[in-house]
Amino acid sequence: MDKKKYVYLFSEGNAQMRNLLGGKGANLAEMTVIGLPVPKGFTISTEACISYYEDGEVINDDILTQIEDHLKNLEALTKKKLGDAKNPLLVSVRSGARVSMPGMMDT
Numbered sequence: 553m554d555k556k557k558y559v560y561l562f563s564e565g566n567a568q569m570r571n572l573l574g575g576k577g578a579n580l581a582e583m584t585v586i587g588l589p590v591p592k593g594f595t596i597s598t599e600a601c602i603s604y605y606e607d608g609e610v611i612n613d614d615i616l617t618q619i620e621d622h623l624k625n626l627e628a629l630t631k632k633k634l635g636d637a638k639n640p641l642l643v644s645v646r647s648g649a650r651v652s653m654p655g656m657m658d659t
Contacts, residue, residue, distance in 0.1 A: 558600035559618040562593050572597050592629050594622045
């Protein structure tokens with residue numbers, strides 16, 4: 553049985569996936585698909601957020617593994633390492649939702 557997918561590369565999405573990727577995630581995916589210069593990255597889906605709350609605000613092993621795998625992939629692509637003082641992988645973390653709510657979430 554295939555495991556549920558919770559994490560998507562920007563190249564795996566598109567603008568029509570707003571309910572799954574949130575507004576920012578879907579927009580980043582669409583920009584990637586049409587060839588605009590977008591840094592390599594990934595989106596943690598709204599389904600991961602739903603699962604987090606259903607599991608009592610705990611990140612389950614499937615979600616955590618997918619996030620870790622995508623971070624390792626970014627490290628390999630960029631030849632940088634998260635937490636490395638000499639060659640750090642720098643990331644931007646943004647919250648997003650299915651609908652626009654500017655200023656409603658701390659990021």
